[in-house]
Amino acid sequence: MRVFWILGLGLILASCKSTSKTSSSAANYANYQENLDASLPKYPDYRAQMSAKPFVESSASTEAIDAQLDQVQASLISKNKSEPYFNGFSVLVYSGIDRAKAFKTRDDLAMNFPDLVPEMQYEQPRYLVKVGKFAHKIEAQKSFTAVKTQFPTARIIQDRFQREEFKTVNELNQDNAEGQN
DSSP states (O other): OHHHHHHHHHHHHHHSOOOOOOOOOGGGGTTOOOOOTTTSOOOOOHHHHHHHSOOOOOHHHHHHHHHHHHHHHHHHHHHHHHSSEEEEEEEEEEEESOHHHHHHHHHHHHHHOTTSOEEEEEETTEEEEEEEEESSHHHHHHHHHHHHHHOTTOEEEEEEEEOGGGOOHHHHHHHHOOSOO
């Protein structure tokens, strides 16, 4: 047993070697040099190439690119118009389960901001009062700033809208109906 104590004490003392502080200063590295030229990539001198060839703008190449861009743009427009819905943003003024408060909020919006058309939706179990149909968030910012003065809980949300040309006759009549549930 005594041998184990002596061995343990010896191990502890051996592992607790005193550390000496190494001194390093900038003077030790003052003469250090390393040549990395062999491992660096080689690039041609662009100044010589620029002075050798004068730049001539070709109108034929830009016309070809413009025609291709017009064609791609036209195909994107026709594809987007064939889809009945589009994603965008609107300003959410009220969201809650109180029907009376939703109608009051809608009426207050119509009274305080006659240029904005409030829209009320019912998504079970809550009522939503929204303003605007914007394609980009920056477009919604103007309405949001105006509404925020009277309705501090208003916020900009992502929304999905149906295009006017895809609405049926019933949906158009329902949108125009006043006072229906």
